[in-house]
Amino acid sequence: MKTTHFAAALAVGMTAAAPALAELHFPSLSYRTGPFAPGGIPFADGYSDYLTLINERDGGIGGVRIRQSECETAYNTERGVECYQGLRGEDPLVLQPLSTGITYQLIPRTMQDQIPMHTMGYGRTSAVNGEVFNWTFNYPANYWDGASVIINYLLEENDGSLDDKKIALLYHNSAFGREPIPTLTRLSEREGFELLTIGVDSPGQQQSSQWLQIRRERPDYVIMWGWGVMNSTAIQEAANIRFPMENFIGVWWSGSEQDVIPVGAGAHGYKALAMHGTGRDYPVYDDLQTYVVDRGLAAGTGGELGTVNYSRGMYAAMLAVEAAKVAQEIHGVGQITPAMMRDGMANLVITEELMESLGLPGFGPAFEVDCTNHGGTGAAMIQQWDANAREWNLITDWILPDRELIMEMVMEDSLAYAAENDITPTCLDRSGG
Amino acid sequence: MPIEVFFAIEVAINGLMAGVMYALVALGFVLIFKASGIFNFAQGVMALFAALTLVGLQTGQIPFAHLINAIFGTRMHHFGWDLPTIVAIIGTMAVMVLLAFLVERLVLKHLVNQEPIILFMATIGLAYLLEGLGDVMWGAEVKQLDVGLPQGASVWIGDTTYALFGYDFFIDKLALWAAGIAAVLVIGLTLFSQYTRQGRALRAVADDHQAALSVGISLRAIWVLTWSIAGFVALVAGIMWGASSGVQFSLSLIALKALPVLILGGFTSIPGAIVGGLIIGVGEKLFDFFFQPIVGGATENWFAYMLALVFLLFRPQGLFGEKIIERV
Numbered sequence: 082m083k084t085t086h087f088a089a090a091l092a093v094g095m096t097a098a099a100p101a102l103a104e105l106h107f108p109s110l111s112y113r114t115g116p117f118a119p120g121g122i123p124f125a126d127g128y129s130d131y132l133t134l135i136n137e138r139d140g141g142i143g144g145v146r147i148r149q150s151e152c153e154t155a156y157n158t159e160r161g162v163e164c165y166q167g168l169r170g171e172d173p174l175v176l177q178p179l180s181t182g183i184t185y186q187l188i189p190r191t192m193q194d195q196i197p198m199h200t201m202g203y204g205r206t207s208a209v210n211g212e213v214f215n216w217t218f219n220y221p222a223n224y225w226d227g228a229s230v231i232i233n234y235l236l237e238e239n240d241g242s243l244d245d246k247k248i249a250l251l252y253h254n255s256a257f258g259r260e261p262i263p264t265l266t267r268l269s270e271r272e273g274f275e276l277l278t279i280g281v282d283s284p285g286q287q288q289s290s291q292w293l294q295i296r297r298e299r300p301d302y303v304i305m306w307g308w309g310v311m312n313s314t315a316i317q318e319a320a321n322i323r324f325p326m327e328n329f330i331g332v333w334w335s336g337s338e339q340d341v342i343p344v345g346a347g348a349h350g351y352k353a354l355a356m357h358g359t360g361r362d363y364p365v366y367d368d369l370q371t372y373v374v375d376r377g378l379a380a381g382t383g384g385e386l387g388t389v390n391y392s393r394g395m396y397a398a399m400l401a402v403e404a405a406k407v408a409q410e411i412h413g414v415g416q417i418t419p420a421m422m423r424d425g426m427a428n429l430v431i432t433e434e435l436m437e438s439l440g441l442p443g444f445g446p447a448f449e450v451d452c453t454n455h456g457g458t459g460a461a462m463i464q465q466w467d468a469n470a471r472e473w474n475l476i477t478d479w480i481l482p483d484r485e486l487i488m489e490m491v492m493e494d495s496l497a498y499a500a501e502n503d504i505t506p507t508c509l510d511r512s513g514g
Numbered sequence: 515m516p517i518e519v520f521f522a523i524e525v526a527i528n529g530l531m532a533g534v535m536y537a538l539v540a541l542g543f544v545l546i547f548k549a550s551g552i553f554n555f556a557q558g559v560m561a562l563f564a565a566l567t568l569v570g571l572q573t574g575q576i577p578f579a580h581l582i583n584a585i586f587g588t589r590m591h592h593f594g595w596d597l598p599t600i601v602a603i604i605g606t607m608a609v610m611v612l613l614a615f616l617v618e619r620l621v622l623k624h625l626v627n628q629e630p631i632i633l634f635m636a637t638i639g640l641a642y643l644l645e646g647l648g649d650v651m652w653g654a655e656v657k658q659l660d661v662g663l664p665q666g667a668s669v670w671i672g673d674t675t676y677a678l679f680g681y682d683f684f685i686d687k688l689a690l691w692a693a694g695i696a697a698v699l700v701i702g703l704t705l706f707s708q709y710t711r712q713g714r715a716l717r718a719v720a721d722d723h724q725a726a727l728s729v730g731i732s733l734r735a736i737w738v739l740t741w742s743i744a745g746f747v748a749l750v751a752g753i754m755w756g757a758s759s760g761v762q763f764s765l766s767l768i769a770l771k772a773l774p775v776l777i778l779g780g781f782t783s784i785p786g787a788i789v790g791g792l793i794i795g796v797g798e799k800l801f802d803f804f805f806q807p808i809v810g811g812a813t814e815n816w817f818a819y820m821l822a823l824v825f826l827l828f829r830p831q832g833l834f835g836e837k838i839i840e841r842v
């Protein structure tokens with residue numbers, strides 16, 4: 082694996098030394114080392130493999146080949162900012178920081194440098210307001226959507242009422258983990274459930290006191306906002322105290338194979354949000370196998386195809402490629418700039434027909450992006466782990482969040498940010514337009 | 515008795531169990547520091563490396579498979595057989611002894627008589643090297659470790675305490691096993707150091723390198739022995755931590771849990787590591803229990819260090835550490 086990366090780095094270096102050719106630069110701020118690497122590696126591999134597929138199968142986007150580069154952040158905010166400083170002069174079309182902490186640091190910098198950023202399912206939720214956050218996009222769903230989707234699912238499960246229910250939020254004690262608290266607090270006031278918030282220090286290998294508290298408080302449901310080892314530890318602790326797994330629901334960052342496999346049979350029945358489909362039953366995987374894995378071009382081993390985090394990386398790359406196509410169409414050129422890419426992202430339309438034509442029928446929701454909504458519909462599904470078959474099964478269709486409430490909160494937060502940073506909310510004109 | 519009191523007792527007992535897990539890591543640090551005066555920054559990574567090797571051997575994984583496949587274009591990942599746990603543990607121990615030998619040959623031998631800070635820096639380098647080696651050898655994906663240790667609530671304790679007090683205490687069976695294993699480990703280490711020739715040599719080196727050398731004790735052999743024992747302790751810690759949350763690279767961060775234990779218990783005392791671990795475990799859990807409603811929880815990481823700092827002010831050498839007296 083390391084050798085492949087070395088070869089890739091060499092190739093990138095050689096490309097950089099060659100005469101300037103038309104190319105579309107898609108960097109990846111990945112983390113293949115450190116405590117969170119098990120989640121970062123498959124995401125980075127999925128992202129890279131899809132871009133390789135576009136080069137190998139389609140000859141690039143609109144005839145212009147893709148250049149990939151990777152910068153290791155180790156899920157560390159300072160290193161993420163260093164990566165950005167190194168990349169900003171290389172015309173990166175879109176940045177995917179894969180960390181809420183890094184995202185918060187890069188929002189003002191990317192605004193200033195006019196480089197679009199896509200934070201899919203993470204980052205600053207109020208970036209949905211494209212009039213304030215012109216350069217940040219967080220479609221198809223964000224944390225507040227996720228929290229609301231879980232509550233809507235629980236409402237469905239409880240005949241429309243959560244009165245007198247107790248719900249515990251077990252969260253990673255970080256900017257990421259604290260994101261759903263405002264939404265859940267508002268929803269608890271509206272829906273009448275009691276909210277109990279329990280923090281876990283990073284990385285979260287020791288949670289006995291938190292789970293003793295859960296055992297004592299006896300909540301009806303536990304919602305988890307975790308990442309990395311915190312997830313498997315929490316699921317193990319839940320199994321230890323015999324908490325009913327079907328009442329334990331994680332965010333999409335707490336719902337991968339790595340979170341449940343270490344727990345074995347104890348994880349059976351655990352649920353998590355899914356912002357996209359999983360498994361290999363999508364035609365695009367045949368193409369990935371043929372054009373990427375079988376040709377020895379896969380970023381990883383090729384064995385991760387269809388796993389949750391790989392699928393998410395692939396989905397992020399797919400959305401980036403589709404936005405680049407829109408940008409090329411808008412501007413009538415193949416070689417687009419970061420500013421043009423932003424236009425493509427701001428006018429992206431994903432339909433069910435498009436998803437089917439890409440070999441991903443039903444994989445992600447249909448949505449449209451516009452200046453006032455950079456966040457899509459916020460829809461997500463619920464998946465449940467089958468420990469016997471060692472696979473995730475989708476148990477619901479797309480569930481919509483309470484967008485009225487979310488947008489109200491988005492406006493409050495984003496306008497406060499605009500006031501603090503002297504930003505006049507406005508829709509950006511198209512680049513060169 | 516009010517239920518809150520029972521709950522506080524339950525938290526304290528579980529804190530003791532967590533403390534045993536911290537002590538398991540701290541023990542490895544103490545062993546190496548005692549014998550060579552080196553603060554081994556790589557101890558946490560050694561636990562990770564040992565656990566990775568154990569799972570790899572157990573599941574018949576081919577070491578360096580990714581590298582081999584990338585160079586030769588093959589697609590080999592597994593030998594196709596599983597090893598019995600005991601054989602895999604013995605195999606892992608052999609790898610840890612080999613590692614100890616290599617550390618002595620390639621690192622320590624060349625740094626004899628250097629300042630302690632140089633040796634410390636060398637162990638930082640070793641930590642990153644081992645982490646990378648573990649990744650290349652066994653891959654970075656999360657692995658399930660099953661050595662047959664039971665997990666989950668002890669039903670017997672729950673039923674008994676319910677019958678006696680009307681409150682069913684929760685104690686994880688894995689934590690009970692960890693406590694038992696730690697006790698056996700400490701007794702074993704004590705017997706080894708008191709009643710064996712190698713153990714006495716080890717203590718002699720710990721007391722005075724020069725005097726030990728003058729009576730014919732091989733410093734290099736003792737270092738290999740010490741690092742091998744620390745490797746064994748790392749394997750035990752890796753098994754216990756890996757069994758509870760899977761074997762993944764965050765396992766190396768358990769070293770951070772051992773630091774306040776060492777500050778509290780002293781860097782040179784095996785009983786200090788145990789008592790320090792127990793104090794930190796109970797302290798952080800009870801603090802979280804009492805102050806969680808006020809400070810909002812997630813206090814465990816900083817509280818352990820705060821407690822250690824308070825101890826530092828009053829007993830810089832730790833509870834059981836040797837007082838450093840320098841004459842001028």
